[in-house]
Amino acid sequence: NAGVMQNPRHLVRRRGQEARLRCSPMKGHSHVYWYRQLPEEGLKFMVYLQKENIIDESGMPKERFSAEFPKEGPSILRIQQVVRGDSAAYFCASSPAVQETQYFGPGTRLLVL
Amino acid sequence: DAKTTQPPSMDCAEGRAANLPCNHSTISGNEYVYWYRQIHSQGPQYIIHGLKNNETNEMASLIITEDRKSSTLILPHATLRDTAVYYCIVRVVDNAGNMLTFGGGTRLMVKP
Numbered sequence: 001n002a003g004v005m006q007n008p009r010h011l012v013r014r015r016g017q018e019a020r021l022r023c024s025p026m027k028g029h030s031h032v033y034w035y036r037q038l039p040e041e042g043l044k045f046m047v048y049l050q051k052e053n054i055i056d057e058s059g060m061p062k063e064r065f066s067a068e069f070p071k072e073g074p075s076i077l078r079i080q081q082v083v084r085g086d087s088a089a090y091f092c093a094s095s096p097a098v099q100e101t102q103y104f105g106p107g108t109r110l111l112v113l
Numbered sequence: 114d115a116k117t118t119q120p121p122s123m124d125c126a127e128g129r130a131a132n133l134p135c136n137h138s139t140i141s142g143n144e145y146v147y148w149y150r151q152i153h154s155q156g157p158q159y160i161i162h163g164l165k166n167n168e169t170n171e172m173a174s175l176i177i178t179e180d181r182k183s184s185t186l187i188l189p190h191a192t193l194r195d196t197a198v199y200y201c202i203v204r205v206v207d208n209a210g211n212m213l214t215f216g217g218g219t220r221l222m223v224k225p
Contacts, residue, residue: 004156033212033213035212035213035215037154042200042215042216042217042218043157043213043215044215045212045213045214048212056212059212089154091156091157093157093213098207098211099206099207101147101159101162102159102213103159104149104156104157104158104159105156106155106156107154107155107156
């Protein structure tokens with residue numbers, strides 16, 4: 001059973017460009033969580049989604065950030081007009097049900113030049 | 114979710130047991146104790162979790178005190194590959210869905 005997959009693993013963007021991060025949950029998992037880890041800091045929750053629904057986006061910045069988890073395909077975290085402060089590792093986790101353990105992917109490391 | 118307190122760093126000799134403490138004195142009755150680790154900026158790896166009883170799996174053992182105010186993660190025979198940051202997290206598990214709240218963790222250094 002493949003684990004949580006994220007791509008790309010590394011992404012370089014210039015200020016003002018868009019970044020799209022993809023997360024494919026483990027097979028049978030319909031709950032996806034996104035976390036961000038700034039350099040030398042701990043992971044911080046951003047958003048929780050079920051298929052086609054955003055359940056909790058309390059940790060996501062109101063501007064420039066959006067997330068989706070369509071009926072078919074991976075979950076996407078989209079950052080518009082990136083700034084240097086967006087440089088971080090972005091991790092996705094999935095679980096089969098809301099009460100169950102979350103399993104993490106390898107992360108996408110975003111560098112904004 | 115309840116706050117947890119962990120020592121910022123610990124050393125352990127290779128082959129010895131590593132005992133990582135966690136204090137969660139304000140834990141509620143419906144909160145589980147979860148442990149994850151992060152090896153050199155990789156994705157966090159789930160280790161073990163428990164509610165009241167002690168738990169053991171192929172990776173580790175979790176000892177929870179009777180009053181549930183603290184717990185200890187035990188790696189029975191630490192190897193160099195166990196060097197990582199270990200996070201103790203308490204989490205309400207209900208139908209509302211809950212994120213994981215990561216603190217600073219304990220940086221475990223396993224030495225030869």
